[in-house]
Amino acid sequence: MQRFNQQQKRKPHQRLCTDAWGAAAVTVCVAVVWILLAHQTAAAQMGRPRAVAKARLRATPPGPTWDKASQASFFDDAFLTLTGDRPDFGSVSAPTRAGATDSPPSESAPAGGFRWSSLVSPDTLVDEIKDTKGLLAAAVASPSDFKGGGYDKAREGFSSVALAFSVIAAHDGDVRWKKDAVTARDLFARVGFNCKVGTDQSFSESRARVADLETLLDGSPLKTQVEREEDFLWSQVAARPALMSRLEVADEFLGGAIASKADFTKQVEKVLHEIEMVAVISEVIQQTDFEYHDDDGYRAHAAAMRDAAVKAREGATKGDYDGVRATVGAIKKSCDSCHADYRS
Numbered sequence: 001m002q003r004f005n006q007q008q009k010r011k012p013h014q015r016l017c018t019d020a021w022g023a024a025a026v027t028v029c030v031a032v033v034w035i036l037l038a039h040q041t042a043a044a045q046m047g048r049p050r051a052v053a054k055a056r057l058r059a060t061p062p063g064p065t066w067d068k069a070s071q072a073s074f075f076d077d078a079f080l081t082l083t084g085d086r087p088d089f090g091s092v093s094a095p096t097r098a099g100a101t102d103s104p105p106s107e108s109a110p111a112g113g114f115r116w117s118s119l120v121s122p123d124t125l126v127d128e129i130k131d132t133k134g135l136l137a138a139a140v141a142s143p144s145d146f147k148g149g150g151y152d153k154a155r156e157g158f159s160s161v162a163l164a165f166s167v168i169a170a171h172d173g174d175v176r177w178k179k180d181a182v183t184a185r186d187l188f189a190r191v192g193f194n195c196k197v198g199t200d201q202s203f204s205e206s207r208a209r210v211a212d213l214e215t216l217l218d219g220s221p222l223k224t225q226v227e228r229e230e231d232f233l234w235s236q237v238a239a240r241p242a243l244m245s246r247l248e249v250a251d252e253f254l255g256g257a258i259a260s261k262a263d264f265t266k267q268v269e270k271v272l273h274e275i276e277m278v279a280v281i282s283e284v285i286q287q288t289d290f291e292y293h294d295d296d297g298y299r300a301h302a303a304a305m306r307d308a309a310v311k312a313r314e315g316a317t318k319g320d321y322d323g324v325r326a327t328v329g330a331i332k333k334s335c336d337s338c339h340a341d342y343r344s
Contacts, residue, residue: 115172119279119310122175127273128164129177132157133213140206151198154206156245158192159238161213163246166237167280177216186226187212189237234287243281247335250274254328261321271324272316278331279309292342301338305331 136157139150146154162185169181177184191209194202212224253274257267264271282305285293292298308330315323 114170114283116167116170116280117173119283119306119313120167120171120276122168122171122173124273124276125164125168125171126176128277129161129213130217132160133210133217136161136206136210136213140203140210143200143203146203146206147198149198151195151202151206155192155195156242158188158195158206158209159242160246162189162192162237163243163280163284166234166284180216180222183222183224183226184212184216185232185237186228187222187224190226192238192242233289234284235289237284240285240291243285247278247281250278251332251335254331258321258325258328264321264324265319268316268319272313275309275312275316275324275328279306279313282306282309298338298342301334301341304334305338308334 136154138145139154139157140146141150165177165181165185165188168175168178169185171178175181187209191202191205194205208224212222215222254271256263257271257274258264282302284290286299286302287293308327312324312327312331314320315327
């Protein structure tokens with residue numbers, strides 16, 4: 001009561017000031033509330049147009065039906081039109097080296113010829129020709145070199161090239177120089193036989209054939225032509241001594257290459273090359289008109305060497321050192337057995 005009386009005793013201007021501050025505080029509170037409500041209302045109003053705008057940006061879904069022009073491009077039911085069994089993609093085997101197949105050597109190609117791809121890849125045939133060029137160039141470097149023993153090296157080299165071109169001509173795959181293979185086969189086979197002796201004539205012919213080989217390697221077709229008066233025989237490709245010399249080269253290399261796993265790993269591509277050439281030669285020497293080609297014992301030795309080479313080829317393709325070592329041993333065994341029975 002005393003406090004009330006004291007307030008009542010205040011001067012008029014003091015009471016007026018106090019009332020003014022209270023009114024101002026109320027006004028500020030009302031203003032703050034009004035601003036907050038206005039902000040929320042504006043935010044709500046702004047959100048609605050954005051949602052609408054976002055909805056308008058969506059693409060119109062396609063209609064439930066096709067026009068006649070589009071519908072005519074499709075079958076009503078594909079299973080009523082397709083024929084044959086569905087492919088079993090789970091049975092697809094892993095890729096293998098180019099030219100290699102799992103077909104046995106005796107399997108025939110679709111056209112009726114021998115399936116050479118079961119023995120040798122196109123790469124090996126092409127590389128055999130390329131690799132022999134240097135040997136031939138050295139053998140015919142000069143008349144004195146040729147007559148001093150180069151003719152024998154030339155005979156072996158030309159015979160290897162003729163053999164490779166013979167297989168290219170008959171190969172069931174797509175091999176480089178196939179168009180010129182028959183002509184090249186006959187040219188290099190002939191000069192190989194003529195290099196049994198070192199004469200001016202054989203030297204001149206050898207130089208001409210080396211030039212032909214360089215033409216092919218440069219990518220140009222052969223210009224030299226040859227006429228054949230009789231049907232082709234495999235025995236005309238190379239004489240047996242030349243082929244046996246090529247087998248000796250392969251045997252020497254393979255013996256060193258399988259001495260250790262490290263040596264094998266470093267030279268596996270060359271190992272594969274030599275193995276495939278062994279397979280080719282062991283098949284060729286069984287062909288008609290080769291001596292003993294109709295002798296069962298001789299053919300058994302040659303076939304055993306070929307089959308061992310095929311197994312060694314599979315092992316080399318997989319990098320199987322132990323498998324290659326075992327089958328190379330079988331190759332040598334069959335070769336030695338044949339020499340024991342038939343070498344005079």
